[in-house]
Structure formats: C-alpha cells, structure tokens
Amino acid sequence: MTASHDSRNLFLEGPAGRLEAILWTPSAPTWHRPSLAAVVCHPHPLFGGTMHNKVVYQAAKSLDALGLPVLRFNFRGAGLSAGVHDRGIGEQDDVQAALDFLAKQFPGVPLLLAGFSFGAWVGLRVGCEHPRVSHLIGLGIPVDSSDFSFLRNCKRPKLFVHGSADQYGAVEKVKRLVPSWSGENHLTVVEGADHFFAGELDQLHAAITNWLREVFRLRH
Template identity: 55%
Template structure:
C-alpha cells in the first residue's frame, strides 16, 4: 500500500550537529511520529554554489517528507554557516558520518540516504557500507564535472541495500552510457531511472524525480513497514 502523509510538518533549525571541523549548519524537516525511517540528504559541490537549499536537494527532501519521513539536510564544512574549510570530498565524508550519528541519537531509526552530484559521491562513500543505512538514492551521478573526475569503484563494495540512481538523458556531467556502466558495477539490488530530456539539474523535470523517489520508497520500504 502506498503511503502519503498530509499532516502539517515543521522546519527546525539544528544547532547541535558538529563534525570534526566544527558546527555544521543544518535543517530538519519533521515527519510523522511513527515514521519507520529517517532520511539524510546531501548537497552538490560547494565550489559550484551547492548548498542544502539547492532545488534538487529541496525536492528530494519534499519527496521523502510527503511520505511522513523526517529529513535532515546540512551544509558541508566551509559552506554557508558551517565551520571549517572545504576538503575536496575527504573531510566531507566525516561530515556525513557526523550527520548519521546525529540522526541515530535523535530518532533511533534506520536511515535512508540521498545525495545530489558531489553529495552523492561523498555521501555514498560514507553510507554504502554503514549498517545504519538501509537504502540510497543517487541523483545526478557525476562522472566528469567542471574539471573534476569521479571514480565509483567503491560501489562494488557496498552493502546489498536497495539503490536508486536517477539521471537525466542530457546530463552534461554524467553521459548515459557511463552512468549505466557505474550502476551495473554497483552491488545489487539497484535500479536506474533515466529522466528523458533532463540535464544535470533536472530543470523542468523535478516532479519526475519526486515521483521516482516516492515510488521507490513505497515499493522497497514503506509497503513492507506497513505489513
């Protein structure tokens, strides 16, 4: 049975999330009191203007929250009001782990992860072998972006959790053939949704992204939790 929540949720500013580099600016979109999972969403590259307020990150949050799940977003070190300095994706993995620790302490629930672009690359390295994470959504998987190359060999060593990859067929940073190769080499189970005509930022296609996320959640997690 598909689940949709209509209860009024709130937005909370989180002031007690700290990583190794200092305090991390964060927001919590609350969920249903009986939510079976909590969610962590990570933003794209800070040097390209990425923050937790990015449109793709926001719409991913809305998809999860529409199902009654609490969602934590935060700014990586050196971004927005977060302390520390950008660390080229290395220290940022520790920021993700700090966020997972915070969610565990706050909710005592299994976690679902979602990351967009750089956020997916950094987040998956921290999350895909963490027993607390039971599912992952990779949005706009980057292969080569703004002079940066990304390697995803680590996905073959991930836990066997459901993984949803969502990419646009016109993604300038993730050509379809290369994305398909990355997904094929990832530990199953995995699913790839190609959004026809979408670029890296899913301009004009964010409703399709939300539907893909909610459908995946209902199929893999919420229908089971409701039984």
C-alpha cells in the same frame, strides 16, 4: 505532494566545527514511528552548492511527503558551517556526523542516505559503511569526473535518478555502471533532463516516491 512537518534550524557538532542544518519531522498530529529517516547531501560547495539547492530541496520534500524525518546540512565551509572545503575528504566526516545525529534522534530507525552530484559521491561512500544506513539514493551522479568504484562492494539497495542530458555524467556510462555494482540497484532515466533536472523536478519526485513505495510500501 502534501506534508505536515515541524522544521528546526540547528547546528550539528562536526569534526571541523559546527554544521548548519535543517531537520524536518512529522508534526505531532500525524506522528508515528517512521519506517526510515533520511539525510540529504548537497552538491559541490565551490560551485554554489548548499542544502538549499533545488534538487536537494525537492528530494527532501519528496521524502517528507512520505512521512520520513529529513535532515539537510551544509558541508564544512558552506553557508554558516565552520571549516573550509576539503575536496570530499573531510566532507565524509561531515556526513558521518549528520548520520550519527539522526541515528540518535531516532533510535532503532533505519537511515536512508541521499545525495546529489558531489553530495552523492561523498555521501554514498559513507552510507555504504555506516551501520544504520539501509538504503541509498544517488541523484545526478557525476561519473565523468568522480570515481564510484566503491559501489562495487556496496550491497545495500540503491536508487539512481539521472537525466539523459546530464552534462557531468554520460547517461550511457551510468547505464553500464549501475548493473555492475553490488546489491539491488534501480536506475530511473529522466528523458531530456540535464544535471540539475531543470523543468523535470516532478519526474525526480516521482522516481523517489515510486521506488520508496515499492521498497517500503509507504503510503503517507
């Protein structure tokens, strides 16, 4: 996996105050108008989730390696972000702020919304409605504790990557749900992987890379 990017630490203007973020953009020597720009949302902040989570970081690296600009940010109350945790309600406004920021940075470029665990539950809900979001990625979706029924009416193409031993989303339930949701949906099950894809991050990378190469023919 190779990448050549510029990294920028910044603060977004969020509805509950500033949101700590990191934006990766392709370096000038390799710059071209991207096919897509991505936002990646992190897992539950009350259980230690931040934008530095290893699954979030791996997803960002995989997207970056394909030449996509990638924005990660901390939800309200996480890291240096202002505000307090709002049980996934106010966090939807944080996602909206992140998407709006990226949309302004890359006018006319479609956006991809990716999220891990809690970040998938919150992020995909917003991504389904945002006018600039064209594709969605859900990693380790916690279907045992969270309601993903909003995806029944979400027609945007979606990739789901799930561990066969995920503790927070029974894989058989995920296999039943994904085909019932609207749009073109692809599910990759990583055999033996737990919720955090421990020891299987290379398989996570492969799933994201292969899907995007198929959908966008990205060959960076």
